[in-house]
Amino acid sequence: MIKPDWINKVRLELNDLPDEYISDESIVQVLTKAVVFVDSVKRDDIDEVLYDQAVVSLAAYFAYVNYTSVVARRLGSIPEYSEERANQLKSIALAFVNKVAKTPIDEDFGLYVVDGVSPIAFTTAGIL
Numbered sequence: 001m002i003k004p005d006w007i008n009k010v011r012l013e014l015n016d017l018p019d020e021y022i023s024d025e026s027i028v029q030v031l032t033k034a035v036v037f038v039d040s041v042k043r044d045d046i047d048e049v050l051y052d053q054a055v056v057s058l059a060a061y062f063a064y065v066n067y068t069s070v071v072a073r074r075l076g077s078i079p080e081y082s083e084e085r086a087n088q089l090k091s092i093a094l095a096f097v098n099k100v101a102k103t104p105i106d107e108d109f110g111l112y113v114v115d116g117v118s119p120i121a122f123t124t125a126g127i128l
Helices: 006-013 024-041 048-075 080-100
Strands: none
Touching: 006 024, 006 048, 024 048, 024 080, 048 080
16 A cells, blocks of 8 residues: 655655656555565564565665666666666665565575575665
């Protein structure tokens, strides 16, 4: 379930982008993906505030990746600061997701193999 205030929280995380660059519908889409991912890896005993921040941070990262993809298609290249900003958002998202996860999440948003269990992979397209 997406909480009503999450859309504005994602926008605050992306405060370097004008609101018209990312629609509410796009934010709802990435929030949905973030909820699916966080719910699939979270522990049962996590604090709601920490859970919310993990979802919002991951959604902000996904939204920024989507934004840079659109810009790259239109301009033929990614603006030079975009990769650095995407990496910052990714690091923040990973930090929060790892705080709520049952097992560590790697930098590609896959679960580290633990006790012979195969990892899952997650992309902006969904769970693989």
